Amino acid sequence: MKHALLRWNVVLAGLCVTAGLAGCVSAPQGPRVAIMPAPGKPLDLLPLKTSIAEAMRASRWGQIPVVRLR
Numbered sequence: 001m002k003h004a005l006l007r008w009n010v011v012l013a014g015l016c017v018t019a020g021l022a023g024c025v026s027a028p029q030g031p032r033v034a035i036m037p038a039p040g041k042p043l044d045l046l047p048l049k050t051s052i053a054e055a056m057r058a059s060r061w062g063q064i065p066v067v068r069l070r
Contacts, residue, residue, distance in 0.1 A: 037046045 035046070035050075037043055037049075
């Protein structure tokens with residue numbers, strides 16, 4: 001009986017620690033790396049390439065791709 005009670009105390013303590021640490025975690029807010037065009041490419045090409053990449057990502061997930069041309 002004493003051994004079972006000790007085991008439940010350890011399990012309860014572990015759950016409390018896990019719940020306490022889980023409350024400190026937050027989801028990332030977004031990318032933290034600056035996206036730049038390849039060396040020698042103009043900066044004007046970046047929005048077009050980004051739109052094409054977003055359209056490819058959307059089509060892979062079965063969404064309707066939206067290409068924004070500026």
